[in-house]
Amino acid sequence: MFIDPHAHMISRTTDDYEAMAAAGIVALIEPAFWIGQPRTYVGTYVDYLSSIVGWERFRAGQFGIRHYCTIGLNSKEANNQELAEGVMDWLPRFALKDGVVAIGEIGYDEQTPLEDKYFRAQLELAKELGLPVMIHTPHRDKKRGTTRSMDVCEEHGLDPASVVVDHNNEETVAEVLQRGFWAGFSIYPSTKMGNARMVEILKRYGSQRIIVDSACDWGISDPLGVPKTAQLALESGVPTADIHRACYANALAAYGQSGQMKEDDWLNPPAIDQRTLYADNSILRGGREARVDLTPRRRGLLID
Amino acid sequence: MPTPVELLRSWVLNQAGDAATWARQQLDALARGAPRRDLYIFLGLAPRRLGKADLILSEADCAAAEAARSGWRVTGWSIDGAARVLALLVHGDNQTFAERFKDLRRTADAGELVALYRGLPLYPDPGSLAFEAGEGLRSNMRAVFEAVAHDSPYPREQFDEHRWNHMVLKALFVGSRLSPIQGLDQRANPELARILREYAHERWAAGRPVPPELWRCVGPFATDELAMADLRRALGGSLPEARAAALALSASPAPAARALLAARPELAAINAGHLTWETFEKAA
Numbered sequence: 001m002f003i004d005p006h007a008h009m010i011s012r013t014t015d016d017y018e019a020m021a022a023a024g025i026v027a028l029i030e031p032a033f034w035i036g037q038p039r040t041y042v043g044t045y046v047d048y049l050s051s052i053v054g055w056e057r058f059r060a061g062q063f064g065i066r067h068y069c070t071i072g073l074n075s076k077e078a079n080n081q082e083l084a085e086g087v088m089d090w091l092p093r094f095a096l097k098d099g100v101v102a103i104g105e106i107g108y109d110e111q112t113p114l115e116d117k118y119f120r121a122q123l124e125l126a127k128e129l130g131l132p133v134m135i136h137t138p139h140r141d142k143k144r145g146t147t148r149s150m151d152v153c154e155e156h157g158l159d160p161a162s163v164v165v166d167h168n169n170e171e172t173v174a175e176v177l178q179r180g181f182w183a184g185f186s187i188y189p190s191t192k193m194g195n196a197r198m199v200e201i202l203k204r205y206g207s208q209r210i211i212v213d214s215a216c217d218w219g220i221s222d223p224l225g226v227p228k229t230a231q232l233a234l235e236s237g238v239p240t241a242d243i244h245r246a247c248y249a250n251a252l253a254a255y256g257q258s259g260q261m262k263e264d265d266w267l268n269p270p271a272i273d274q275r276t277l278y279a280d281n282s283i284l285r286g287g288r289e290a291r292v293d294l295t296p297r298r299r300g301l302l303i304d
Numbered sequence: 305m306p307t308p309v310e311l312l313r314s315w316v317l318n319q320a321g322d323a324a325t326w327a328r329q330q331l332d333a334l335a336r337g338a339p340r341r342d343l344y345i346f347l348g349l350a351p352r353r354l355g356k357a358d359l360i361l362s363e364a365d366c367a368a369a370e371a372a373r374s375g376w377r378v379t380g381w382s383i384d385g386a387a388r389v390l391a392l393l394v395h396g397d398n399q400t401f402a403e404r405f406k407d408l409r410r411t412a413d414a415g416e417l418v419a420l421y422r423g424l425p426l427y428p429d430p431g432s433l434a435f436e437a438g439e440g441l442r443s444n445m446r447a448v449f450e451a452v453a454h455d456s457p458y459p460r461e462q463f464d465e466h467r468w469n470h471m472v473l474k475a476l477f478v479g480s481r482l483s484p485i486q487g488l489d490q491r492a493n494p495e496l497a498r499i500l501r502e503y504a505h506e507r508w509a510a511g512r513p514v515p516p517e518l519w520r521c522v523g524p525f526a527t528d529e530l531a532m533a534d535l536r537r538a539l540g541g542s543l544p545e546a547r548a549a550a551l552a553l554s555a556s557p558a559p560a561a562r563a564l565l566a567a568r569p570e571l572a573a574i575n576a577g578h579l580t581w582e583t584f585e586k587a588a
Binding site: 046047049050053054055057058090092093094095096097098099259260270277 | 341344348349351352356410411412413414415416417444
């Protein structure tokens with residue numbers, strides 16, 4: 001069983017959901033983020049948040065995957081002040097929806113004053129509502145941006161144990177772990193981590209507070225990032241206990257602090273969900289072996 | 305006689321356990337006109353504090369619901385859903401009910417949508433919620449669609465014929481059941497019978513099964529030879545299809561229907577009252 005704690009499924013297809021379920025992903029977290037281009041109306045942002053707490057959650061359930069999300073104003077769009085002010089007004093209404101496991105992904109992009117303002121305001125909201133935080137660390141000037149993100153969390157009195165710092169690399173991981181934060185790694189081709197590098201990180205740092213995710217979205221990315229990393233790690237001799245923690249248990253422990261994500265959600269789903277919102281996972285029923293399917297899907301000629 | 309609000313309140317508080325005090329205080333504050341933000345937070349916290357278990361209701365409770373609001377079915381209501389509907393009913397400010405409903409529906413998660421729509425028969429000024437009910441029917445989430453369509457007197461009371469017909473057709477289309485739709489027989493109409501027969505033709509042409517319940521709304525209007533041909537075909541299908549077609553024929557005023565039925569083994573069961581749409585549903 002795997003959890004992908006960072007996946008923008010609103011941009012993905014049903015083929016992806018099928019492949020993820022077949023590969024053993026039982027749950028995923030969809031962080032609120034931008035959608036590849038900036039929104040220009042508060043209303044479109046509101047409908048986006050509405051989609052990830054509602055429709056996308058339902059859609060994932062049809063494939064036997066439990067869908068959770070995080071709610072937040074991302075750093076890129078924080079730079080549009082008119083939009084940002086409007087979105088901030090709506091966030092408290094979304095942060096308590098079913099399956100919201102954190103405020104996120106928030107943090108810095110270009111590390112502007114506006115990004116800083118709304119990052120801090122959302123840390124305060126997370127404190128008020130008792131929710132964990134998912135931090136997006138910047139692509140550019142990453143090391144400094146990561147350090148600064150943690151400084152600001154500490155300044156606002158957040159417990160590092162309730163904060164996941166995501167998109168780490170070899171340069172940032174040591175400090176994040178040393179300061180007691182959760183360290184997320186996004187297995188995303190070209191711009192973030194590769195899974196061979198990830199295996200080296202697991203060998204060097206072990207699995208304590210390390211979380212692997214795919215961050216798959218509308219760009220060239222891989223929704224099987226977590227199971228593929230697990231398989232590569234297994235083949236490379238990483239102990240299974242470490243793989244289990246990094247690809248499943250740590251994400252559950254970190255985001256489970258919200259009270260919204262429990263192993264029972266997929267192992268013993270409540271009847272009310274099975275009637276309406278969640279199709280039982282065929283792997284958990286013992287229907288198939290989990291597998292990382294590397295061959296193209298839709299192989300058959302017939303479309304019924 | 306208790307009102308729906310009184311019933312919901314007693315059911316929720318009785319089943320709230322440790323959260324009963326919290327729920328009582330919040331509901332009282334909302335009734336006194338607490339700010340809208342408090343309503344949002346109560347709606348968000350309801351499942352977190354009260355859980356999502358089904359309401360545990362006795363036959364007397366169900367009878368009380370029926371007495372308080374004709375057609376109101378509370379089976380399958382959850383405690384958080386009941387609390388949310390209750391909050392909506394007791395909270396008042398300068399918004400109309402329809403405005404508040406729209407505001408909440410726009411940002412609702414699936415559980416909230418189900419609760420909001422299950423409450424339809426209980427809300428004031430029901431005609432003002434026509435657009436909102438239509439939005440619920442348009443949902444691609446089956447549970448949300450069924451929260452409007454099933455076990456509720458609202459559709460039969462409020463929907464015009466066009467909306468009614470498309471609700472029935474969509475129920476079949478999404479694999480939902482017709483029998484929980486209240487007023488199914490009373491609101492059957494020739495246009496719906498035409499739409500359903502064409503739907504059956506589409507299914508046959510595609511080599512897909514035709515849901516047998518479909519014939520229930522066709523029978524009373526099956527008068528011409530083409531309709532008879534459809535029912536004859538259904539009679540030759542699976543056991544449920546044959547039973548459904550026989551029931552439909554028994555509702556048809558056409559002599560040809562009686563002639564078709566006369567040769568069928570289902571006729572005796574229908575005449576004896578052993579085969580009805582209710583027993584058909586139970587067997588399915």
